[in-house]
Amino acid sequence: MIVAGRQTAFVFLIVTVALFYIFLEMARRGRRIPIRTFPAIAAIPEAIGRCAEMGKPLLYTSGYAMETLSNPDQGPQTLASISILSHVARLAVKAGVKLYYFTCIRDSLPLVEETLRTAYLEEGKPEEFDPLQINYQAGQSPYLNAVLGFMQRERPAANILMGGFYYESVVMGEGGNTIGAMQIAGTANTHQMPFLIATCDYCLIAEELYAASANITQDPWVLGCLRGEDIMKIVILALLIVGFVISFTGTTFLIDVLKR
Amino acid sequence: MSQETIWDRLQRIDRRVIYWLLFILLILPFLRPLGLPISISPQSRSLLEGLRKLKEGDVVVINISSGVSAWPECLPSLVAVSKVLIQQKAKIIYWTSFVDGHMTFEKIVEKVPGFKGLTYGVDYVHLGFYTGAEPTVAQLATNIRAIFTTDYKGTPIDQLPIMKGVNSAKDVKMVISSDTGDYGDYYIRQWRIPYGVPFAEIGIAMLFSNYQPYWPEIVFGMTGGAKGGAELEKLIGEPGDATVTMDAINTSHLLVVVAVILANLGYAATRRRR
Amino acid sequence: MAEVVRREVVYALTAIITVIMIADFFLAIPQVNAVAGELRTWATIISTMALTLGAVNIIRVHSRNVRKRVPGVWYHSAFLVFIFALVTLLGLTNIDNPSANPVYKWLFDHAYVSLGQTWYAITGFYIASAAYRAFRARNIDAALLLIAGIFVMLMNAPIGEVIWAQIPAIGRWFNDVGQVPAMRTFLIVAAFGLLAFGFRTLLGRERGFYGEVA
Numbered sequence: 001m002i003v004a005g006r007q008t009a010f011v012f013l014i015v016t017v018a019l020f021y022i023f024l025e026m027a028r029r030g031r032r033i034p035i036r037t038f039p040a041i042a043a044i045p046e047a048i049g050r051c052a053e054m055g056k057p058l059l060y061t062s063g064y065a066m067e068t069l070s071n072p073d074q075g076p077q078t079l080a081s082i083s084i085l086s087h088v089a090r091l092a093v094k095a096g097v098k099l100y101y102f103t104c105i106r107d108s109l110p111l112v113e114e115t116l117r118t119a120y121l122e123e124g125k126p127e128e129f130d131p132l133q134i135n136y137q138a139g140q141s142p143y144l145n146a147v148l149g150f151m152q153r154e155r156p157a158a159n160i161l162m163g164g165f166y167y168e169s170v171v172m173g174e175g176g177n178t179i180g181a182m183q184i185a186g187t188a189n190t191h192q193m194p195f196l197i198a199t200c201d202y203c204l205i206a207e208e209l210y211a212a213s214a215n216i217t218q219d220p221w222v223l224g225c226l227r228g229e230d231i232m233k234i235v236i237l238a239l240l241i242v243g244f245v246i247s248f249t250g251t252t253f254l255i256d257v258l259k260r
Numbered sequence: 261m262s263q264e265t266i267w268d269r270l271q272r273i274d275r276r277v278i279y280w281l282l283f284i285l286l287i288l289p290f291l292r293p294l295g296l297p298i299s300i301s302p303q304s305r306s307l308l309e310g311l312r313k314l315k316e317g318d319v320v321v322i323n324i325s326s327g328v329s330a331w332p333e334c335l336p337s338l339v340a341v342s343k344v345l346i347q348q349k350a351k352i353i354y355w356t357s358f359v360d361g362h363m364t365f366e367k368i369v370e371k372v373p374g375f376k377g378l379t380y381g382v383d384y385v386h387l388g389f390y391t392g393a394e395p396t397v398a399q400l401a402t403n404i405r406a407i408f409t410t411d412y413k414g415t416p417i418d419q420l421p422i423m424k425g426v427n428s429a430k431d432v433k434m435v436i437s438s439d440t441g442d443y444g445d446y447y448i449r450q451w452r453i454p455y456g457v458p459f460a461e462i463g464i465a466m467l468f469s470n471y472q473p474y475w476p477e478i479v480f481g482m483t484g485g486a487k488g489g490a491e492l493e494k495l496i497g498e499p500g501d502a503t504v505t506m507d508a509i510n511t512s513h514l515l516v517v518v519a520v521i522l523a524n525l526g527y528a529a530t531r532r533r534r
Numbered sequence: 535m536a537e538v539v540r541r542e543v544v545y546a547l548t549a550i551i552t553v554i555m556i557a558d559f560f561l562a563i564p565q566v567n568a569v570a571g572e573l574r575t576w577a578t579i580i581s582t583m584a585l586t587l588g589a590v591n592i593i594r595v596h597s598r599n600v601r602k603r604v605p606g607v608w609y610h611s612a613f614l615v616f617i618f619a620l621v622t623l624l625g626l627t628n629i630d631n632p633s634a635n636p637v638y639k640w641l642f643d644h645a646y647v648s649l650g651q652t653w654y655a656i657t658g659f660y661i662a663s664a665a666y667r668a669f670r671a672r673n674i675d676a677a678l679l680l681i682a683g684i685f686v687m688l689m690n691a692p693i694g695e696v697i698w699a700q701i702p703a704i705g706r707w708f709n710d711v712g713q714v715p716a717m718r719t720f721l722i723v724a725a726f727g728l729l730a731f732g733f734r735t736l737l738g739r740e741r742g743f744y745g746e747v748a
Contacts (some may be wrong), residue, residue, distance in 0.1 A: 001561055001563075002560050002561060002562075002563050003561065005454075006559065006560050009560075013556075013560075016726070017733060019731075020730060024564050066393065066442065067588075068581060070392055070393045070394075070395065071394065073442045073728075074441075074442065075393075076731045076732070105579075106585070107587060124450050131667060132595070136592065136595070137592075138331075138592060140327075141329065141649065141650050145653065146582070166441065167440075167466070167654065167657045170661050170664055171660045173660075173664065174663055174664045175660075177664075177667070188720075190469070190470060190717060190724075191466045191467055191470055193470065198664050198665070198667075198668035198669070199668065205724065206727065207724055207727025209727075210731045211727065212267075213657055219739070222734060222739065225733060226730065228730065229727065229730050232726055233726065236722060261666055273666070275667075278666055279662070282658070282659055283659075286658075296692040296696055297692060297695070298692050299692065299695055327646045328650050329650035329651050330654065333652070340553070348566060352588035359695050360642070363633075363642060363647070391578065391581045391584075392574075392580065392581035393575040395578060395581075396572075396577070396581070398574055399574040402571055406574075412631070413630055414629075414630030414631065469713055472709070472713070472714050472717060473714050473717045487691075506692060509690070510691045510693040511693075512658065513687050513693065514685065514691070514693055515662065516661075517668070517684055518664045519662070520665055520666060520669045520683075520684070521684075523666055523669070524665075524670060527658075527670050527671065528671070528732070
């Protein structure tokens with residue numbers, strides 16, 4: 001019944017999902033799943049505090065991400081970024097810092113507006129929310145242009161760059177450095193990680209972006225999934241080592257099984 | 261008051277100086293070309309070898325997922341690949357996921373003399389723009405007519421002789437994606453893995469390392485940026501825009517390396533003082 | 535009550551569609567494949583509609599700037615609205631092949647292309663200043679990274695071979711033997727992260743996705 005060539009992948013999927021479920025049940029029943037603190041997430045209050053002290057706004061942006069949420073590699077990064085945005089927005093509202101959001105991802109606009117509006121509502125300041133805090137530009141270059149222009153004019157004290165970035169990452173990172181802003185970044189795009197790491201003060205790399213919400217909320221569901229992921233990584237590592245050892249015997253048994 | 265030494269100044273060169281130097285070094289090679297030899301990477305070589313295996317009448321899809329801003333990096337490779345496909349007498353279907361993709365198509369036709377001897381709609385066609393990322397790429401693999409009902413000029417697809425009997429990945433001999441983002445991954449996941457359609461990547465330099473893990477088993481060939489284009493131009497014996505750009509790449513890379521080395525010399529010299 | 539129903543409907547819809555798409559990939563059941571194909575077509579249509587969402591947002595925001603004469607901004611917004619209307623009208627003059635209109639083509643060839651390439655070219659300058667500023671051999675790890683980076687940079691430029699004939703070979707070693715396994719690791723790790731994210735979204739536990747505050 002399962003398509004040939006995808007059977008092993010199906011088994012892996014079932015095992016992974018089963019592990020997620022097992023560990024999230026354990027977490028829900030009270031078992032403690034420790035997670036290390038991400039310096040980038042821990043630095044967010046510091047960044048907001050800096051904005052409050054200097055009386056400057058906070059810039060938050062989710063990257064180009066191919067301008068759509070329906071992209072399977074970029075969409076989840078944007079959604080993870082919006083999860084982090086809700087946390088950042090609450091802290092910013094509490095501290096009285098104005099947050100400006102820049103994006104070129106048209107289908108994320110309703111989500112972002114909802115997230116920000118809810119953050120203001122939860123902090124008891126719904127009247128302070130202004131839809132003009134959300135800036136949309138169509139296209140990668142206009143979006144980059146808008147962010148750089150904002151940086152030069154408004155001189156935000158902190159920039160948070162979280163999401164699916166492309167070539168704009170190095171330009172924004174370096175632009176932020178020019179104005180002396182504190183910069184926190186995060187992306188799962190491997191081709192942009194070096195630029196963000198080089199230009200920003202803190203950076204979430206690869207799956208840390210997806211795990212960030214676990215760091216923030218300590219939600220047992222999220223922590224359970226993280227533990228399941230870690231177990232699967234150990235399984236993959238074990239397969240790699242076994243495969244490496246077996247390869248000296250000349251057999252292709254493991255490769256044949258994995259290709260099934 | 262401590263005196264700033266040369267070693268301190270080496271670490272704090274104003275970025276405007278670097279920008280001006282870079283600007284001058286990028287312009288100079290266009291005035292006085294260096295003409296240094298270009299080494300060929302195995303990935304470009306295997307791309308050309310893969311193209312040369314095509315037979316007359318084989319249908320090849322070229323996906324344009326790079327915008328006009330990436331022309332310096334992707335266009336030379338697209339032009340070179342199109343030239344080879346015409347030499348192999350393959351049928352070429354272009355489509356694009358970028359709103360300005362039709363401009364890239366028109367530029368390719370303008371730059372490849374071989375198109376003059378071909379008939380649009382019979383030997384090559386541009387089906388137009390599609391949106392929707394991977395779901396659409398997956399749908400194209402099963403039913404092209406569900407996404408494209410006309411070509412980019414509005415001609416119904418069934419009136420195009422090239423599209424006769426071509427409606428899915430099973431009817432296509434090869435797919436080549438030129439992209440600045442993730443579309444190569446989509447074609448790997450939705451065309452190459454499920455249907456076994458040979459896939460090649462024409463990408464910007466930043467994406468070269470992204471697709472290297474897939475080479476050579478999953479991606480039979482790839483080029484990265486202007487250098488990849490220059491390599492293809494050298495392989496087919498027709499120097500073009502990318503070859504001209506290589507001199508500028510030489511001087512700019514050299515400047516960055518020298519600047520980094522100088523900064524580190526300054527850092528090493530002042531480190532003990534700290 | 536309406537809010538709860540709305541959220542539950544979103545969860546249910548996400549779950550059903552996810553199960554269908556996963557089943558389509560793994561199971562060779564023609565009925566499931568047909569439904570999945572139809573859903574993919576709907577996804578394309580919805581994605582196309584999202585283009586309109588962006589256009590509407592731009593017009594809404596910038597028209598408001600013009601109407602309210604927002605100081606320092608309103609004339610930029612007026613220009614944007616004018617250009618938006620101009621290009622739209624020009625494109626509509628020949629809806630099947632807008633490039634046939636010479637003014638439309640001129641605007642694309644001489645404004646859009648030039649500006650787009652300018653912005654892309656700016657990246658090179660910023661990379662140069664970022665590399666100069668950030669690449670310091672502060673410790674052994676940074677020094678090794680620096681050395682590898684220099685070899686790879688010079689491998690990508692023909693001048694590297696002129697400086698020393700072995701540079702391309704060493705650079706290629708760093709690239710093929712050093713970098714490729716690391717990239718494969720990232721691919722695997724990111725895939726699991728994505729899977730976990732999708733699992734949480736499916737169960738309605740990824741709050742940002744549903745517009746809830748974390």
